[in-house]
Structures are given as structure tokens and as C-alpha cells.
Amino acid sequence: MIRSRDQLGFSIRALLRQRFRTLMQLIAMSIGVLAVVLLTGLGEGARQYVLGEFSVLGKDILIMLPGRKETSGGMPPMTGEGTRDITLQDAQSLLRLPEVERIAPLVVGNAEISRGARSRETLVLGTNSTFFDIRHIQLARGQILPELPLDQPSPVCVIGTTLKQELFAAEPALGQWVGIDTYRCRVIGILADTGTGLGMNMSEALIMPVASSMQLFNTEGVFRVMIDVRSAMGMGVLSRQIEDIMRERHDGQLDVTLITPDSLLKAFDSILSVLTFAIAGIGAISLFVAGVLIMNMTLITVSQRTAEIGLLKALGASSREVRQLFVTEAVMLSLFGALLGTLLAEILLWLVRIRYPEIPFAAPLWATVAATAIAVGCGFLFSWIPASRAAHMAPVTALQHQNGK
Amino acid sequence: MSQAKSAAAANTALIRVQGVNKTFLLGDEPVHALNNIGLSIQAGEYLSVMGPSGSGKSTLLNMLGLLDVPDNGQYWLNGADTVPMSEEQRAVYRRSHIGFVFQSYHLIPRLSASENIELPLILAGIAPAERKRRLAPVIERLGLGSRAGHLPNQLSGGQRQRVAIGRAIIMKPRLLLADEPTGNLDSQSGAEVVQLLEELNADGITLVVVTHDADLGRRASRRIRMVDGVIVSDDCTPSSGTQSRTDQSDAP
Incomplete structure (x- = not known):
């Protein structure tokens, strides 16, 4: 049985001595992870920004503005007087309501x-x-x-x-x-x-x-x-009471508009849900791209080295050991790639935060974790499959791979 | 009971092959690469296997080296029937009993000469200090002392094949299988490699060489000739005066 330290050493040597190949794979993996972390970070920042803007207004705030914006079509009211101002007395009178x-x-x-x-x-x-x-x-x-x-x-x-x-x-x-x-x-x-x-x-x-x-x-x-x-409950009742007061004060005419948090929330909600979908979509696509990149790199590596797998078997390595060697290598590579990609993405997000301090650009934890997990998972899976196949190949067939095909 | 008898017989010979068949499908055509082969090799023998391309000699070598499994028949190596073995068991057997030398060396390009030689020790799980102890005399014997740290692509063909031989013998196997060991070498380095292999044989290792090269084949003390998966001649006489016989069996 090969010692685990030697196994690790073998994999590390394989990575260090083929720097170009390792570098290319690292780049592919880190770009995948970088895309996920960076894009979700930007998207999440935008979402948080909108949320923050909204929360400046409390939930328990009604806004009253002059003019009626909810006219049911048709001509504006032909009263000759036009819209009346909301005076300070009007505002003051609202305090009569206990709510x-x-x-x-x-x-x-x-x-x-x-x-x-x-x-x-x-x-x-x-x-x-x-x-x-x-x-x-x-x-x-x-x-x-x-x-x-x-x-x-x-x-x-x-x-x-x-x-x-x-x-x-x-x-x-x-x-x-x-x-x-x-x-x-x-x-x-x-x-x-x-x-x-x-x-x-x-x-x-x-x-x-x-x-x-x-x-x-x-x-x-x-x-x-x-x-x-006083409380967000009964907002509808309260706005009707306010409208009654204003109608009374403005000679029976309702010429103010009340904006409730509900109507604001509805407007923001559609924006936020689009943003949330967009972020999820961006994340999913980036993860998919990362997975495909990692899959290709790993498949190419292992198929290029089928002859090496045959040799290791001829020298007395079991199928399991051969598979372990290649899986260890791929997992290490994807782990490094994921770390590198996360690091790069965090640096980029940090730079963006410096440029636009008011928008809280930060990658959500789930994105970082999912990207790393996908990278390592892809590295594992897509090295396991071809390495298993090559390892189960008769050593002779694997050895001839280099010359024959 | 018959099994016990066979085992006793196998103990006297290093290799005993009985009724072995191997068929490949080449397209739709079945090719009988090994046709009812029977062969017995004593420890310390020097054997060459010759024959035209496709005669099954490489298949025989792979089968002897436990790289390939016969369709049926028996193959006793060092007292054990290897045919029913699992792939894992065969791997362990390959590691401890058999050394391979290939025509195209099959060195791992990113590992230095000494690391390539060390590889079987690593795969066997031997401790680093012990590995170093075993490595030094082998490198010295191969005359690779100054080149031990070089990568394969910095070595000449002859040096590469010597590294491959070092790797084949580092586990002190009883059987050394060489497939066209001089096929990629010029005559000078080829001669050096042959000399090294024969020295190892003189030290007691059983040497089986598969080759196209009639000169190399003639050097062996026992010469086997294969045609269409059948052993057509098995010549044990001393190497002198065998020319006519080899020529005869060339004709099908």
C-alpha cells in the first residue's frame, strides 16, 4: 500500500512539475469560481442597496401628497378651483386621530x-x-x-x-x-x-x-x-379616516393622495423579486460554466495520462490506488482554484466597494460555499470517472494509449 | 489431489503455463493470439521470444507479466496459480515478482531519473529511509550517478532505458520481462543495454526478451519462436550453430 504522505507528495509533484498545465487548470477553475462569487456579490449588493433605500422609510409611515393621483380616468375634476394645498393646519389636524x-x-x-x-x-x-x-x-x-x-x-x-x-x-x-x-x-x-x-x-x-x-x-x-x-395594522382603516378628515377640511372634496407602505412594498417587491431571480440565474449559470470548465480540464488531464495509469498498474499499483492518486490531484487542484477564485473575487468586490461605498457589494456566503463545493465536487467526480475507467482498463491497453491513440 | 501435484510441479519451475488461450476481436475477426500455449521456465533462464508481427509474442509477454489475463488455461508463477487472482492480487504480484522493460521506456516525464526508479518502492509503501538505502546501489550499478536528478527528456535513449531497467529491478523481482528493449536505441546504446540485462541474468534474475532483432534473439540460451499464436520452436541448445534452425522455422 502506498503511504498517504507519498501519495500526497506524488500529487503535489505532479502539480508543481507541470506548471503550465497546472496553471491553465487553476485559471479555468478560479475563473469559474470567480464568476460565481463576483456576479452574485454584485447582484446581492444591488439588492441590498434597493432594500436599504426602502428601509429608510419605516414600515409605519404613511405619506400624504396634494392632488389625487388615483382618478379613474376621464377628465380632471372640473371644479374650477384646482387642487388645494395641504396646509400646516391640515397636517396638524391629523394629530387628532389616536392612531x-x-x-x-x-x-x-x-x-x-x-x-x-x-x-x-x-x-x-x-x-x-x-x-x-x-x-x-x-x-x-x-x-x-x-x-x-x-x-x-x-x-x-x-x-x-x-x-x-x-x-x-x-x-x-x-x-x-x-x-x-x-x-x-x-x-x-x-x-x-x-x-x-x-x-x-x-x-x-x-x-x-x-x-x-x-x-x-x-x-x-x-x-x-x-x-x-402607531402600528402598521389597520393601515387601510387609518388612511380612510385621514381621507375623511381631509375631505371634511377641503369642502367635501378629496384632493390628496395617500401612499401606504403596502403600495410601496408592492412596487419594490416586484423589483426585488426580479433582482433575486436575476442573481439566482447569474449564480446558476456561473456555477454551470465553472462545472463545465472543471469537467473538461479534468477529463483532458486524465485521458492524456492513460499511459501513465497503465504504467503505474504495471509497476504494481492497484486500481484503487491509481484512482486515488488522480482524484487527490484533481481535488487539490480544484480546491486551490476555488480558493484563488474566491480571493480574486473578494479583492475585486473590495475595489468596487471602495469606488462605490454606498452600495454594499459583498458575495453572499451561500455563493462562496456553493462555488467551492461545485469546484471540488466537479474535480472529484470528473477525475473519478475517467480515472476509474483508465484504472480498470487492462494495463496493456492503457500503456498502448500513448503510442496507439 | 491433482492440484497438489501441479503445485509440486510448479514449485520446481518459476513459470509454468498450461493450455493457455487468448483470443482478440480485431474488427469482426477473432484473432487467436495465444493458441494452447504450454511453457515452462526455470529460475535463472535467459529466454528470447521471436516471431513475425502479430504472432502473439507480445501477448505472451503481457500474459507472463500479469498485465493480461488468458481466456483459459493455467499460469503458475512462483508456485501460485495466477489466473483466478483478482486484479488487486495480480497488482501486488506484479510489484513484487516481475520487472518490466518497455521499448518506449514509459518513464514518467515529470519525475527525475532517481524518482522514476524509486516509484515501485513508493507504490509498495516502503519508508523513505529504506527507499534511499535501496536506491543508491542501483543507481550506482546503472552508472547513472551524475544523471540521477535529471528529467527523462534530459537523458539519452540509452540512459532512459537504463533508468527503466533500474525501475524494473529495484524491487528485486525474480522475473524480468523486456519487450523490444533495444527497439528505440542505436546499436551502441542497444549493446550496452543488452549487456546490462545479461549481467542481471548472470546475477540470477530470469530474463525473457521479446524481440524482432535476430542478433539479440540469438544471444539467449533458450530461444522460442512463435507463429500465429503457436510456439513453433523451443530451442535450448547453446547459442552457437542455431542459425539454420531459426531460418527453417521462418517458413510457415
Whole structure:
């Protein structure tokens, strides 16, 4: 019986002394594994990104916007009045409902922010302190907007990091005054660098009390009202109650639209399921390609060495030992290939993460495990079959393989 | 009882072959490569097997070397009937009793000369220290000392065949089977290889050489001639004065 150390040595020597062949096989195997790990990593990153974007909005948030978007076709309502604004009083009145915990009105506009000689046209959000909580907005320093009655303006603002950089560079910004068109306000907080969220780049935004922003933009109506409800249950009932209040306040006409998490979820769900299918498909195809690559390489190797198998048998190796030698070699090779491929894929994913830090590109564990398992499994199976065949061949036939065929 | 008798008879001879047949299918044509062969070889004999192509001499050698199994008949080697053996048992028997030398050397190209010679020891599971101890005198005897670390493609044909012979004798087999051992060599290296083989025979190993080369065949003390799977002559006389006889049996 051949010693296991010698068997390992024989296989390692076979791999090391035929560097070109070994290298080619390693490349084939690692490309297969690399494809699986990298592609699923990218796909999973995209999926997580979309999920993350969605989860910025909590599950218990209703969004109310002016105008009715669910008209059942036909002409817009011919009331002559057009759509009415949602006023701060409208928003405030929703708090009457026991199910409504908090509200955050939102006014959005563009304004020129200036400090000294520097100025910049940017996004201005008018809202209240609740908004920070609902949107999970973190501060790098300072404090969020003070808790004021909705209709009370105050000359304070919170700015995003990019805006802070552009206006103040390295100087401290807290407590400084900035001009917003003709208004002035004091910087009381700076946002943490949370990147974008639902299409708004908060790092370039300026956030001020909603009443101040309404004065600034000279408007009576808000852009959105975010409604934080006590529980996600009975969302349908609650939105009907809200619609009743609004209808009552707007002279019997329902001219607001409520977006429920359900409708958002449905929209996202179809996107997410497509993404999930795509990732699964990409993974399956990559695994298949990897398997075929490994199969071919192993089949070629073993058939090229049929004469060697015959020789080993002539020298007194049993069929089992011959098979073991070749299977050990193939499994080692596929294991190295899988490790190499995983390593390369992780390095590439890391580079992509550095380039796009906001998207969490990372290979799911199942992909890495499955790719390695497939590689080793293919190496095992596709060396076992031809090695078995060659090993069971009469030694004479195997020996003649080199010359004859 | 008859089995015991046969066993006793087999003990006196290293090889005893009785009523062995082997048929191949060449396309649709059955070819009778071995036709009721009977042969007995004593330990230490020097035997050559000659004959035209397709006469079955290589099949005979493969069968003697346990590389091939006869369809029927008996083959006693070193006191044991090998025909009913399993493939695994035959492998062990090949390893410990038989050395092979092939026309095209069949060295493993990625292994050095000494590693090629060492291979049967590795397959037998012998410890590294013991392997080294056994390897040194063989390499010295083959005159390969300076070339032991070279790969086969860095060696001349004669050197390669000497490596192959080293590999064949490293397990100290009683039987050495050579299939056209000089077929790929120039006359000079061929002569050296023949000399080496004959020295080994003089040391006691049983040597069976299959060849086309009449000069090489004549050197053996016992010459077998095969035609169409049948042994047509078995000449035990000393090598001198056998020319006419060999020529006669050339005619079918």
C-alpha cells in the first residue's frame, strides 16, 4: 500500500512539475469560481442597496401628497378651483386621530445659500424635528431642528456635509450665519455623511423649520406630509379616516393622495423579486460554466495520462490506488482554484466597494460555499470517472494509449 | 489431489503455463493470439521470444507479466496459480515478482531519473529511509550517478532505458520481462543495454526478451519462436550453430 504522505507528495509533484498545465487548470477553475462569487456579490449588493433605500422609510409611515393621483380616468375634476394645498393646519389636524403618533410636513425648494463671498444653489427642505427621526437622519455634530409649533419660524438650519464643505471648507460651521436668498439663519447642526436616500442627496441639502421655509418660498402648501402611525395594522382603516378628515377640511372634496407602505412594498417587491431571480440565474449559470470548465480540464488531464495509469498498474499499483492518486490531484487542484477564485473575487468586490461605498457589494456566503463545493465536487467526480475507467482498463491497453491513440 | 501435484510441479519451475488461450476481436475477426500455449521456465533462464508481427509474442509477454489475463488455461508463477487472482492480487504480484522493460521506456516525464526508479518502492509503501538505502546501489550499478536528478527528456535513449531497467529491478523481482528493449536505441546504446540485462541474468534474475532483432534473439540460451499464436520452436541448445534452425522455422 502506498503511504498517504507519498501519495500526497506524488500529487503535489505532479502539480508543481507541470506548471503550465497546472496553471491553465487553476485559471479555468478560479475563473469559474470567480464568476460565481463576483456576479452574485454584485447582484446581492444591488439588492441590498434597493432594500436599504426602502428601509429608510419605516414600515409605519404613511405619506400624504396634494392632488389625487388615483382618478379613474376621464377628465380632471372640473371644479374650477384646482387642487388645494395641504396646509400646516391640515397636517396638524391629523394629530387628532389616536392612531397618528407624529407627523412631519415637508416643503422642498431650491434656494441660493451664501456665506461671505461663497454661494451655492441647493436643495432646501423645510420640516420639523420629527423628520429626522422618521428618516433616521444622523448628525455629525450639533443638534437637530428644535421642537417648535409647526407654524412658528425660527432662523436656524441644519446642513449636509458637502454643503458645509463648500461654504465653510475646514472652518467650523456651527453657530455661523448663512444667507438663504434674502433670509438669514444660523447653522445649528451638520448631517452625518449618510449619502443619498430615496433620490435625495441629503449631503447637499439645507434643512430648516417648515414655517421658515414657507415664508422663504412664499407658499401655503406643503410638498408632503409624512405620517408616523402607531402600528402598521389597520393601515387601510387609518388612511380612510385621514381621507375623511381631509375631505371634511377641503369642502367635501378629496384632493390628496395617500401612499401606504403596502403600495410601496408592492412596487419594490416586484423589483426585488426580479433582482433575486436575476442573481439566482447569474449564480446558476456561473456555477454551470465553472462545472463545465472543471469537467473538461479534468477529463483532458486524465485521458492524456492513460499511459501513465497503465504504467503505474504495471509497476504494481492497484486500481484503487491509481484512482486515488488522480482524484487527490484533481481535488487539490480544484480546491486551490476555488480558493484563488474566491480571493480574486473578494479583492475585486473590495475595489468596487471602495469606488462605490454606498452600495454594499459583498458575495453572499451561500455563493462562496456553493462555488467551492461545485469546484471540488466537479474535480472529484470528473477525475473519478475517467480515472476509474483508465484504472480498470487492462494495463496493456492503457500503456498502448500513448503510442496507439 | 491433482492440484497438489501441479503445485509440486510448479514449485520446481518459476513459470509454468498450461493450455493457455487468448483470443482478440480485431474488427469482426477473432484473432487467436495465444493458441494452447504450454511453457515452462526455470529460475535463472535467459529466454528470447521471436516471431513475425502479430504472432502473439507480445501477448505472451503481457500474459507472463500479469498485465493480461488468458481466456483459459493455467499460469503458475512462483508456485501460485495466477489466473483466478483478482486484479488487486495480480497488482501486488506484479510489484513484487516481475520487472518490466518497455521499448518506449514509459518513464514518467515529470519525475527525475532517481524518482522514476524509486516509484515501485513508493507504490509498495516502503519508508523513505529504506527507499534511499535501496536506491543508491542501483543507481550506482546503472552508472547513472551524475544523471540521477535529471528529467527523462534530459537523458539519452540509452540512459532512459537504463533508468527503466533500474525501475524494473529495484524491487528485486525474480522475473524480468523486456519487450523490444533495444527497439528505440542505436546499436551502441542497444549493446550496452543488452549487456546490462545479461549481467542481471548472470546475477540470477530470469530474463525473457521479446524481440524482432535476430542478433539479440540469438544471444539467449533458450530461444522460442512463435507463429500465429503457436510456439513453433523451443530451442535450448547453446547459442552457437542455431542459425539454420531459426531460418527453417521462418517458413510457415
